[in-house]
Amino acid sequence: MRIGVRVVAALVLLCCAVSARQEQKAPAAGAAAEYKIPPEASKLPNPVKATPASIAAGKKTYGFDCAMCHGKDGDGKGDLAADMKLKLLDYRDPASLKDMTDGDLFYIIKNGKGDMSGEGDRSKPDEIWNLVNYLRSLAQKNFTAPAKQ
Ligand code: HEC
Incomplete structure (x- = not known):
């Protein structure tokens, strides 16, 4: 009897381990389609005004943490x-980020997306908002996309 219980327990553990693994794998396969930003995060208003000081601070962090990719x-x-x-995306093109709210950008910068790892707790919220303000400042009014190679 005792042994029976142990075997069952072991089997249950094994099943959990296997299904947990499969769950971890699933998002990687369809990452782009699965990615969801919670509505309350999307709606989060940007509490930091896009002042020259905020944009300059964002630019500094961007140079260290983001420019190597973006x-x-x-x-x-x-x-x-x-x-x-x-x-x-080319952030100089105003179309690139136009469908995203500041809250969306904040969420992605904090949590990461796909091949991008997020800032997590490395940056304070205000620093992330500075990054959002900096990204917005990159859009060029009369941007024309470079010809595709
Ligand atoms: C390793 C390269 C890498 C680094 C470093 C990186 N990103 Fe990204 N970023 C990506 C990729 C790849 C995506 C697209 C992810 C997707 O849609 O699956 C992305 C997406 C984004 C997006 C969503 C809009 C878009 O372009 O699709 C924002 C906003 C963004 N990154 C900001 C930042 C900021 C700010 C930093 C620095 C704090 C940063 N990223 C650092 C690779 C990177």
């Missing part, structure tokens, strides 16, 4: 992006 001017052509063969 490119020095936000063109999406950083060295690491090239190495990883990432296709990134």
